[in-house]
Amino acid sequence: MKTVEFREALREAMNEEMRRDESVFLIGEEVAEYNGAYKVSKGMLAEFGAKRVIDTPIAELGFAGIAVGAASNGLRPIVEFMTFNFSLVAIDQVINSAAKMLSMSGGQYSVPIVFRGPTASAGMLSSQHSQAFENWYANTPGLKVVVPSTPYDAKGLLKAAIRDNDPVIFMESEQMYGDKGEIPEGEYILPIGVADIKRAGTDVTIATFGKITKVALKAAEELEKEGISVEVVDLRTVRPIDYKTIIESVKKTNRLVVVEEAWPLASISSEIAYMVQKEAFDYLDAPVRRVTTADVPLPYAPTLIEASLPNVPKVVKAVKDVMYK
Amino acid sequence: MAKVAEKVEKKLKFTKEQYLTWYESMLLMRKFEEKTGQLYVQQKIKGFCHLYIGQEAIVAGTVSATKKGDKHITAYRDHAHPIALGLHPKYVMAEMYAKITGCSKGKGGSMHIFSKEHGFVGGHGIVGGQIPLGAGIAFAEKYNGTDNVCVCSMGDGAVRQGALHEAFNMAMTWKLPVIFVIENNNYAMGTSVERTSNVHDLWKLGLAYDMPAKPVDGMTAEAVHEAMEEAVARARRGEGPTLLEMKTYRYKGHSMSDAQTYRTKDEVKEYQAQDPIEKVLATLQKNKWIDDAGIEAIEAKVKALVDESVQFAEESPFPDPEELYHDVYMQKDYPYIIE
Ligand SMILES: Cc1ncc(C[n+]2csc(CCOP(=O)(O)OP(=O)(O)O)c2C)c(N)n1
Ligand SMILES: [Mg+2]
Numbered sequence: 001m002k003t004v005e006f007r008e009a010l011r012e013a014m015n016e017e018m019r020r021d022e023s024v025f026l027i028g029e030e031v032a033e034y035n036g037a038y039k040v041s042k043g044m045l046a047e048f049g050a051k052r053v054i055d056t057p058i059a060e061l062g063f064a065g066i067a068v069g070a071a072s073n074g075l076r077p078i079v080e081f082m083t084f085n086f087s088l089v090a091i092d093q094v095i096n097s098a099a100k101m102l103s104m105s106g107g108q109y110s111v112p113i114v115f116r117g118p119t120a121s122a123g124m125l126s127s128q129h130s131q132a133f134e135n136w137y138a139n140t141p142g143l144k145v146v147v148p149s150t151p152y153d154a155k156g157l158l159k160a161a162i163r164d165n166d167p168v169i170f171m172e173s174e175q176m177y178g179d180k181g182e183i184p185e186g187e188y189i190l191p192i193g194v195a196d197i198k199r200a201g202t203d204v205t206i207a208t209f210g211k212i213t214k215v216a217l218k219a220a221e222e223l224e225k226e227g228i229s230v231e232v233v234d235l236r237t238v239r240p241i242d243y244k245t246i247i248e249s250v251k252k253t254n255r256l257v258v259v260e261e262a263w264p265l266a267s268i269s270s271e272i273a274y275m276v277q278k279e280a281f282d283y284l285d286a287p288v289r290r291v292t293t294a295d296v297p298l299p300y301a302p303t304l305i306e307a308s309l310p311n312v313p314k315v316v317k318a319v320k321d322v323m324y325k
Numbered sequence: 326m327a328k329v330a331e332k333v334e335k336k337l338k339f340t341k342e343q344y345l346t347w348y349e350s351m352l353l354m355r356k357f358e359e360k361t362g363q364l365y366v367q368q369k370i371k372g373f374c375h376l377y378i379g380q381e382a383i384v385a386g387t388v389s390a391t392k393k394g395d396k397h398i399t400a401y402r403d404h405a406h407p408i409a410l411g412l413h414p415k416y417v418m419a420e421m422y423a424k425i426t427g428c429s430k431g432k433g434g435s436m437h438i439f440s441k442e443h444g445f446v447g448g449h450g451i452v453g454g455q456i457p458l459g460a461g462i463a464f465a466e467k468y469n470g471t472d473n474v475c476v477c478s479m480g481d482g483a484v485r486q487g488a489l490h491e492a493f494n495m496a497m498t499w500k501l502p503v504i505f506v507i508e509n510n511n512y513a514m515g516t517s518v519e520r521t522s523n524v525h526d527l528w529k530l531g532l533a534y535d536m537p538a539k540p541v542d543g544m545t546a547e548a549v550h551e552a553m554e555e556a557v558a559r560a561r562r563g564e565g566p567t568l569l570e571m572k573t574y575r576y577k578g579h580s581m582s583d584a585q586t587y588r589t590k591d592e593v594k595e596y597q598a599q600d601p602i603e604k605v606l607a608t609l610q611k612n613k614w615i616d617d618a619g620i621e622a623i624e625a626k627v628k629a630l631v632d633e634s635v636q637f638a639e640e641s642p643f644p645d646p647e648e649l650y651h652d653v654y655m656q657k658d659y660p661y662i663i664e
Contacts, residue, residue: 025468051468057498062457062491069461072446073396075468092488096451097458105439105447106430107652141653141661165655193660240660 002185007040007177009151013158014078016187018048024162025052027067028080037082038177064090068097071113078162081117084171085131098167099142114161114168120211120261121309122174127297132262137169138239144192145169145239149213151181153236156190164192173211195242201231204319205249207272208259209235212310216259219315230319238268246272247279254285255322259310264292286322291315339547341614343389344605347546351381351602353627354405357414360631365581370421374435377405379576382601383508384409386549387476390557398446398459399478401436410443418634424641431644432652453486460496463503474502474560482513484530485521497534500565504556510575515587531568543571544601
């Protein structure tokens with residue numbers, strides 16, 4: 001094993017896949033000469049050259065569409081969005097082209113493409129730079145949506161995403177790029193659509209994904225001190241969702257809290273709550289609770305951010321609530 | 326007499342065979358779509374349905390100026406392109422009938438005709454969405470070092486989309502082998518070109534990107550072919566995109582539900598008087614390359630193809646319900662949420 005930063009894990013995945021397959025290339029703003037806005041693609045231009053590591057103008061709609069067209073014609077693009085906030089000007093090409101081409105052509109044209117970049121809040125950036133759209137993309141059939149929480153998961157899942165023959169949305173976080181974690185020396189791949197139990201427990205299940213998994217794990221540590229044993233299920237993928245792992249955990253703990261860094265309405269947490277009440281109604285000893293970002297555009301002031309985002313005290317409280325403590 | 330004909334042939338750039346091919350191909354598009362219109366009225370065909378009638382010279386001249394391996398992409402007015410490229414029309418008809426034997430297995434309908442075998446990448450329903458896609462298809466050809474090009478067609482309404490500017494800019498910067506074709510039929514639904522911008526010469530949109538661009542008589546197969554040939558050669562030489570504004574006209578309404586209050590009957594007649602198929606036929610007749618028996622033979626062949634297409638569509642089954650979960654993902658065991 002070796003210790004790497006999250007951004008290095010992503011870079012290793014891209015480098016390995018680009019060495020392995022000539023049809024894989026990286027395209028986006030500042031990915032080449034600037035070495036990536038968050039230095040994820042550092043050194044890649046030097047290794048692969050300008051043909052395969054491609055700087056674009058600031059034109060998300062255009063380069064997303066060009067990449068989808070290239071994918072339909074046999075290439076395997078990795079598209080970097082500087083953040084997923086900016087993917088909104090490209091969302092037509094993601095939803096209407098990438099996710100639909102296979103179906104509307106009756107299976108003739110597949111779109112093997114990865115759209116990756118950071119999602120959700122990253123400090124005092126105010127409302128336009130702090131949004132979590134995992135549920136927006138997860139809503140769309142034809143896409144897969146991966147949201148890793150550790151360097152180990154990031155590398156294995158990004159390699160799987162690049163090799164996947166369907167369009168994959170791969171969501172990271174500015175606040176995770178510097179996180180360190182252990183990964184194997186050699187190559188490995190993790191399957192898309194399989195959750196991971198990040199911490200085993202017996203009293204309450206927390207289902208979560210992405211950056212906010214760290215908050216759930218910290219809350220679990222705190223709660224352990226008070227004698228409450230929390231199982232943390234990291235979904236890793238929000239389309240498809242590994243319902244089986246969540247439901248099995250709930251059947252054991254009989255209590256569920258969902259922690260998510262998106263707004264509450266029509267979110268991944270609503271979906272999980274629905275599925276758990278449907279599949280495990282008789283096992284629940286308390287209503288499902290959730291901790292999400294507040295139902296407002298994220299403001300700039302630290303006090304307001306504190307009030308908006310999921311954090312350890314809020315998760316601790318939700319867990320105690322479902323324990324009736 | 327034979328000598329005179331020979332002389333004429335020398336003066337013409339195109340051969341008798343070329344004219345015969347154009348004539349037969351355009352007549353097939355025309356007759357196929359006239360039938361489509363009738364079947365729509367009978368509600369055999371549903372959904373949105375847009376006819377290409379009047380605009381046939383554009384695809385005819387494009388297909389004759391491109392080769393196998395080249396790719397083609399357009400919007401929802403997409404029946405003529407794949408047929409001209411060689412897709413048997415029965416697969417288009419079956420698709421409009423929503424039958425499993427359709428080119429898109431009944432999942433696309435009139436607006437989403439595709440034929441990978443013929444390099445036809447659809448059939449796209451979001452106005453302007455196909456413009457970056459076409460540039461991307463060309464990107465892949467360049468990346469792979471082929472000499473194939475992509476012909477990317479759009480309407481006069483589509484050129485007002487922002488996607489055009491982003492795609493034009495990158496296509497020029499990266500010298501992608503793409504030919505952007507504006508099928509300017511003067512209307513986007515009921516809105517004339519004049520009402521959508523201060524710039525009415527649409528080819529000029531290329532100038533902002535230093536893209537070679539020009540207007541073309543889109544009612545004449547020869548003119549389309551020549552402009553396309555030049556643009557394709559430029560793209561194959563690695564010199565990048567060209568913008569061709571094909572001046573054309575659609576005789577029918579925007580879609581099958583269009584009262585056409587935005588234009589006069591006289592305007593329609595004016596364009597019908599310079600019908601692209603009639604023009605090709607006139608050249609064939611003037612040069613005595615076709616006689617009445619020849620015309621009848623082509624008409625009979627086209628009619629048989631159209632009849633065969635309708636029969637094939639009529640007799641084919643609708644998709645089975647289990648088709649619902651096919652072709653959404655390449656992954657065969659994708660875990661759909663099934664309530
Ligand atoms: C983004 C988008 N906006 C609106 C529509 C509805 N719509 C379909 S066709 C059309 C007119 C397009 O006209 P034009 O580009 O000139 O093509 P033509 O129909 O004349 O071939 C409109 C507004 C659409 N399909 N997509
Ligand atoms: Mg038009």
